Structures are given as C-alpha cells and as structure tokens.
Amino acid sequence: MTAFLQIQRLRKTYDDVVAIDQVSLDVRKGEFMTFLGPSGSGKSTTLYIVAGFQEPTEGRVLLDGKPLLSVTPNKRNIGMVFQRYTLFPHLTVGENVAFPLRVRRRPDAEIKAKVEKMLKLVHLSECRDRMPAQLSGGQQQRVAIARALAYDPPVLLMDEPLSALDKKLREEIQLELRRIHQETGVTILYVTHDQEEALRLSDRIAVFNKGRIEQVGTGEELYGNPASRFVASFIGNSNFLPVRVTKNGGGQMNGVFPNGHEIASDAFTPTLAAGDEGTLMIRPEQMRISALQGASGARAASGLPVTVRDITYLGDAMHYAVATPWQQEISIRMPAAHRHDSGITIGAQAFVDWDARDVRLFAQA
Numbered sequence: 197m198t199a200f201l202q203i204q205r206l207r208k209t210y211d212d213v214v215a216i217d218q219v220s221l222d223v224r225k226g227e228f229m230t231f232l233g234p235s236g237s238g239k240s241t242t243l244y245i246v247a248g249f250q251e252p253t254e255g256r257v258l259l260d261g262k263p264l265l266s267v268t269p270n271k272r273n274i275g276m277v278f279q280r281y282t283l284f285p286h287l288t289v290g291e292n293v294a295f296p297l298r299v300r301r302r303p304d305a306e307i308k309a310k311v312e313k314m315l316k317l318v319h320l321s322e323c324r325d326r327m328p329a330q331l332s333g334g335q336q337q338r339v340a341i342a343r344a345l346a347y348d349p350p351v352l353l354m355d356e357p358l359s360a361l362d363k364k365l366r367e368e369i370q371l372e373l374r375r376i377h378q379e380t381g382v383t384i385l386y387v388t389h390d391q392e393e394a395l396r397l398s399d400r401i402a403v404f405n406k407g408r409i410e411q412v413g414t415g416e417e418l419y420g421n422p423a424s425r426f427v428a429s430f431i432g433n434s435n436f437l438p439v440r441v442t443k444n445g446g447g448q449m450n451g452v453f454p455n456g457h458e459i460a461s462d463a464f465t466p467t468l469a470a471g472d473e474g475t476l477m478i479r480p481e482q483m484r485i486s487a488l489q490g491a492s493g494a495r496a497a498s499g500l501p502v503t504v505r506d507i508t509y510l511g512d513a514m515h516y517a518v519a520t521p522w523q524q525e526i527s528i529r530m531p532a533a534h535r536h537d538s539g540i541t542i543g544a545q546a547f548v549d550w551d552a553r554d555v556r557l558f559a560q561a
C-alpha cells in the first residue's frame with residue numbers, strides 16, 4: 197500500500213542557509229506523525245511546505261498519489277493550527293468555526309449543523325456565542341482545532357499548538373487531541389520539541405536534527421533502538437561512556453574505558469574499527485548497582501567500579517548518581533524494592549553492571 201502523504205527529498209535554502217535537506221517521509225492515512233527536534237532543526241519549514249506557505253528549493257509532496265505543490269494553498273484543503281493567536285478576535289467562537297465553511301460558500305443549514313458538531317467534539321458547545329478574548333488559552337486552542345477540522349480536511353497540520361499553555365492545560369488538551377484523532381481518523385502532522393508530548397500523542401515520530409530527519413519510528417523503537425547518539429539523547433535519558441574500540445566484529449565489541457577497564461558487549465556498529473573512539477550508550481534503568489565486591493569474568497566485562505555521589509528516593513524507583521573512575525557522573529535507576537538489601541550509601545564504593553545486550557555503540561559525536 198502506498199503512503200497517503202509522501203514527502204520526497206525536500207530541500208529548502210535561504211541564500212546560504214540550508215533550512216532542510218533530503219527530508220523524505222511516508223505518512224499513512226489516519227496516522228498521527230510527530231516532528232520532534234531542537235529549535236532550528238527544520239520542523240516548521242517542512243510543515244509549511246506541505247501547507248503551501250513556502251515553496252521548496254527541491255523535492256516534492258504527494259497527497260493520495262497526486263502532486264500537492266502545484267495546488268494553490270487555499271485549494272489544498274489542509275487544516276492548520278499554530279502555536280497561538282490563531283482565532284479572529286472580532287468573531288464569536290461559532291463564527292470562527294464557521295469561517296472556513298463560509299469561505300467555501302456552504303449552505304447556512306449545513307454550516308450551523310457543522311459548527312454545533314465541531315464545538316461538541318472539542319467540548320465547547322456552551323461557548324458558541326462568546327468572543328475569543330473571553331476564553332482561556334486552552335479553550336482558544338480547542339476552538340482553533342475545531343475550526344481547522346470544520347471542513348473535514350484529510351490532513352491536519354499543527355505547529356507547537358500547545359507550547360503557550362501551562363503544563364496542566366497542555367496535558368488536558370493532549371488527551372483531547374488523542375480522542376479527537378481517534379474519533380475523526382484525520383491524518384495529523386504535529387510539531388513539538390517536547391519529547392514527552394511526542395511519546396504521548398504519536399503513532400510515529402520523525403526526529404529532526406540540523407535540517408534532516410535522523411530517524412523515524414514508534415516511540416518504543418526510538419527509545420529501544422536509537423540510530424544515533426543524537427536520537428538517544430533526545431528520547432529518554434542515557435549514559436554515554438567513552439570507549440576506545442579494541443575489536444569490533446562478529447556481533448561483538450571489545451574496548452577499554454578511559455581508566456583502562458576492559459569491557460565487552462554485543463553492541464556493534466560497522467563504522468568503527470579497532471583503535472577508533474566510540475560511545476557506549478546505556479539507559480539508567482538498564483544498569484544495576486551493588487555493593488563492591490571482587491567482580492571478575494563476564495561481570496567485570498560489562499560493569500564498572502564507581503563512587504556513590506547521591507541517592508534519591510523517587511517512590512517507585514531509586515535514583516543513584518555515581519562517579520566513574522574517570523570522574524564522569526552517570527545515572528542509575530532501579531526499582532525501589534532493591535533498596536533494603538543493598539547497603540549502598542553516599543560516598544561508598546560500589547559496582548555497576550549491565551547486560552551486554554542492552555548496550556548501544558555509536559561513533560563519537
């Protein structure tokens with residue numbers, strides 16, 4: 197099955213600034229696809245090209261198999277919700293939602309019914325006759341969503357629509373958005389730089405970095421199998437340990453940490469050879485801490501002696517900040533149930549280890 201929305205090799209330059217390059221992405225019908233990435237990484241530029249507000253320097257976009265970029269923006273039938281200030285301040289809530297239907301010269305009866313249906317969808321039926329200034333920020337954004345969906349666009353584009361709201365309101369509308377997405381089945385392209393928001397909302401996430409997409413996948417795929425150090429640091433927390441590779445092949449990597457401690461892991465990356473500097477990535481919850489004992493053999497090969505710097509009780513988990521022999525601070529997160537028998541205290545020497553298969557190896561960034 198071909199994708200519903202196909203973004204193909206988009207490039208956009210402003211004089212000598214390359215805003216995006218080689219951006220390609222297939223989006224399925226009804227999918228909730230999120231663009232996640234730091235400021236300036238090209239998320240909005242990609243979205244605006246799909247919306248028709250900007251023209252790419254190269255590349256093309258297909259919607260349902262048909263070229264989209266030759267269609268004028270107002271004929272694209274694509275809904276759009278921005279970060280803020282999107283409602284017409286001099287129109288009531290109801291008239292704001294009706295606006296795109298009036299532009300399309302729909303009959304009055306149809307407009308009235310549609311406005312009612314849309315306001316019900318965003319749970320704002322009782323606010324129909326109010327002015328936007330009489331609504332909270334979150335309510336205003338819900339009206340903007342209702343307006344964008346009023347004419348049943350096949351695609352809804354949203355550029356950081358919740359970033360101006362406080363945390364509680366943001367989480368409330370995230371739930372609303374999930375429900376609206378499920379009820380309408382609309383295909384959504386959503387921009388955020390908040391990883392938690394991306395994980396909560398998306399079917400898949402495209403991670404942007406410096407004008408390119410570094411990886412596309414479900415939250416679980418990106419977390420469990422990041423393609424780069426950048427993706428690993430952007431989704432969830434990670435420890436990055438510097439390692440000099442001594443052997444890399446046959447599904448195994450051997451190396452030494454800066455203090456000479458030798459390790460082995462199942463991590464493997466074809467771009468690294470003996471003598472290269474690499475980075476081992478291990479998630480905090482994949483590390484275990486125990487009282488220091490003479491570790492040897494396999495255990496020493498996937499572990500490290502450390503000094504405990506801090507211990508924090510987090511309810512369901514314990515967090516340990518520990519220093520490696522080369523004075524790098526790393527994080528360990530363990531279920532709180534392990535606490536009582538550990539005998540681990542601040543300032544004590546301890547041993548941290550992990551499973552060889554839970555390690556990822558990247559070229560040093």
Ligand SMILES: Nc1ncnc2c1ncn2[C@@H]1O[C@H](COP(=O)(O)OP(=O)(O)OP(=O)(O)O)[C@@H](O)[C@H]1O
Pocket residue numbers: 210213214215216233234235236237238239240241242389
């Ligand atoms: N009109 C413009 N003229 C010159 N450079 C621009 C213009 N618009 C965007 N850029 C540059 O293109 C790059 C990508 O910008 P874009 O707005 O797509 O980033 P973004 O990922 O949406 O960032 P943010 O999270 O801050 O909104 C940035 O380096 C930006 O400075």
Ligand SMILES: [Mg+2]
Pocket residue numbers: 239240241355
């Ligand atoms: Mg942006």
